[in-house]
Amino acid sequence: AQSVTQLDSQVPVFEEAPVELRCNYSSSVSVYLFWYVQYPNQGLQLLLKYLSGSTLVESINGFEAEFNKSQTSFHLRKPSVHISDTAEYFCAVSDVHTGGGNKLTFGTGTQLKVEL
Amino acid sequence: DGGITQSPKYLFRKEGQNVTLSCEQNLNHDAMYWYRQDPGQGLRLIYYSQIVNDFQKGDIAEGYSVSREKKESFPLTVTSAQKNPTAFYLCASSISWDSTYEQYFGPGTRLTVT
Numbered sequence: 001a002q003s004v005t006q007l008d009s010q011v012p013v014f015e016e017a018p019v020e021l022r023c024n025y026s027s028s029v030s031v032y033l034f035w036y037v038q039y040p041n042q043g044l045q046l047l048l049k050y051l052s053g054s055t056l057v058e059s060i061n062g063f064e065a066e067f068n069k070s071q072t073s074f075h076l077r078k079p080s081v082h083i084s085d086t087a088e089y090f091c092a093v094s095d096v097h098t099g100g101g102n103k104l105t106f107g108t109g110t111q112l113k114v115e116l
Numbered sequence: 117d118g119g120i121t122q123s124p125k126y127l128f129r130k131e132g133q134n135v136t137l138s139c140e141q142n143l144n145h146d147a148m149y150w151y152r153q154d155p156g157q158g159l160r161l162i163y164y165s166q167i168v169n170d171f172q173k174g175d176i177a178e179g180y181s182v183s184r185e186k187k188e189s190f191p192l193t194v195t196s197a198q199k200n201p202t203a204f205y206l207c208a209s210s211i212s213w214d215s216t217y218e219q220y221f222g223p224g225t226r227l228t229v230t
Contacts, residue, residue: 009156032215043120043206043221044159051216090158094215101166102147102215103174106158 002027004091006107013081014115021076021110023065023091030096033074034104035065038088047089050074061085086114118143120222122207127227129201137192137225139207145220147213148190152176153204153224162205165190166213194227201229 003026013019025031032051036044048059055067065076074091091107120141129135141148146167151159161174165184179198184190190209194201204226208219 004158034218036221041125041224041226043122043223044208045221046218049218096215101164101213102210102217102219103161103164104159104219106160108156108158 002031002093002095002105004093004105004107006091006110008110009108010111010113012113012115015083016080018079019077019081019085019112021089021091021112023074023076023107025072025074025091025093027072027093027095031093032096033065033067034092034094035059035063035074035076036090036092036106038090038109040087044090047076081112081114083114083116085112087112120207120209120220122205122222122225124225125223127225129227129229131229132196133229134196135194135201135227135229137194137205137207137227139190139192139222141188141190141207141209141220141222143209143211143220144187145209145211146187147210147217148184149208149210149219150174150180150182150190150192151206151208153206159206162192194229201227203227 005024034049035047050067058064092104149164150162163182165171168187181193207222210217
């Protein structure tokens with residue numbers, strides 16, 4: 001069985017400061033990794049994903065995440081946050097193998113609050 | 117505009133009543149999903165459908181039922197057997213059941229049962 005741990009339920013940060021949202025996973029098989037963002041009272045939007053290849057993946061709005069297999073982590077970072085980044089961020093994993101299908105296991109989420 | 121629509125945005129029901137949440141997609145996706153979101157618990161999978169006329173239970177299917185008679189529609193019924201139905205419900209879809217494909221989410225329905 002898979003599990004995803006997001007240890008920080010809330011992360012307050014000042015605008016233009018760097019931020020890191022932590023994600024660790026546990027799985028007996030190879031996984032794909034995802035970060036989703038949720039704005040208040042809305043659905044989730046995919047921020048970025050790791051399927052294979054380069055372990056560093058980037059989003060169009062300046063976020064990046066690095067897959068670290070030895071530490072089973074996929075932390076999300078941004079060098080300089082903006083007020084509009086205030087949202088809840090979810091880390092998720094799915095099985096690489098076809099048998100597992102497209103079944104996502106989500107972490108409990110991290111609320112990023114950017115302050116002036 | 118292609119996407120997923122869920123209606124209504126807010127839904128109120130009395131305890132003991134069944135209620136059906138709508139989910140429609142015009143993305144021509146084969147796979148569809150229903151998740152439940154509770155504060156501090158992330159998203160949990162209720163039911164999923166890999167293809168039309170087929171569906172399977174997810175991790176928390178008790179007290180819920182679904183149908184998939186059309187490719188674009190995947191309604192969820194919350195029955196009176198669901199002990200804690202008040203939650204935010206999210207519908208999603210993906211091109212196929214293959215795990216390399218992104219899941220696209222609808223805007224959600226907030227259900228309150230009193």
